[in-house]
Amino acid sequence: MFLDPRVIILFAANALLLFLCLLVNSSLAPLSLYLVLLGPMLVLPALYLNHRSFFLCTLISGLWVDAALPSAFGLFTCGFLTIGTLITAARIRFRAEHNYHPILLAHAANFCCIVLLTLSEGLPYISSPAFWVHVLVTILFSHAALLMIAPWFFNLERLLFALCHVDTEPDDFPML
Numbered sequence: 001m002f003l004d005p006r007v008i009i010l011f012a013a014n015a016l017l018l019f020l021c022l023l024v025n026s027s028l029a030p031l032s033l034y035l036v037l038l039g040p041m042l043v044l045p046a047l048y049l050n051h052r053s054f055f056l057c058t059l060i061s062g063l064w065v066d067a068a069l070p071s072a073f074g075l076f077t078c079g080f081l082t083i084g085t086l087i088t089a090a091r092i093r094f095r096a097e098h099n100y101h102p103i104l105l106a107h108a109a110n111f112c113c114i115v116l117l118t119l120s121e122g123l124p125y126i127s128s129p130a131f132w133v134h135v136l137v138t139i140l141f142s143h144a145a146l147l148m149i150a151p152w153f154f155n156l157e158r159l160l161f162a163l164c165h166v167d168t169e170p171d172d173f174p175m176l
Contacts, residue, residue, distance in 0.1 A: 004053040006167070007045075007060075009160045014041040014061045017153055018068055032134070036117065036142045038065065039110025040102075040153045042080055046087035047096035047105075058084045072120055079116045083109050099151045106150045107143060114139055 021037045028034060045057040062077030069076070087094075087105055094101040118135050125131040161168045 003056075004049060005164065006049060006161060007053050007057040009164060009166065010045050010049075010057050010157060011060050011064075013153065013157045013160060014057075015064055017041060017149075018065060022068065033141055034138050035145055036110065036114050036138060037146060037149055038076070038080075038113040039106040039108070039146065040150050041065075042084045042087060042109045043102045043105045044096065044154060044157050046084045047091050047094060047102065051088070054084065054088060055081070071117060075116065075120050076113070079113060083112050099154050102154050103147075103150045106154075107146060110142060110146055111139070114142065 017037060017040065021035055025034050041061050042058065045054050045061075049057060058080045059077065062080035065076040065080070066073050087109065094105060096102060114135070122131060122135070158168060
């Protein structure tokens, strides 16, 4: 099949997570607290899909995030493809059926996304201690929220697979 139906399901779930995160961030803005929950968007496409479907899903999700967030355009598209490719390269070491490994990968991917955002937008403020305190608070707040959000998000994606009657098992990559 040219288009794996799981690409559409995973992209829709990613768009929902981004929308909910933006809603929470708009209500937290007066407190100067921000959630960055981009890591879970990369994990199941990298663990479940073959390379063509993974590329398509990650590309569309990255473009969606770039359009929604006030950052340099292409930052998350290239970042998502790079981080997702690293997860895909090591996917033989991780089990996707349970939430333990995907949650660890989500934390690592989320940390990479925060570092990417910090380096791209915060270079003028790199010498300010207040900037680093704000980055540290954002990291801690985001990863604390990720402890609750990531299992829900991965179970939602698997439930959508089951509801849409698509294959719920990860695709195997051919050994090189």
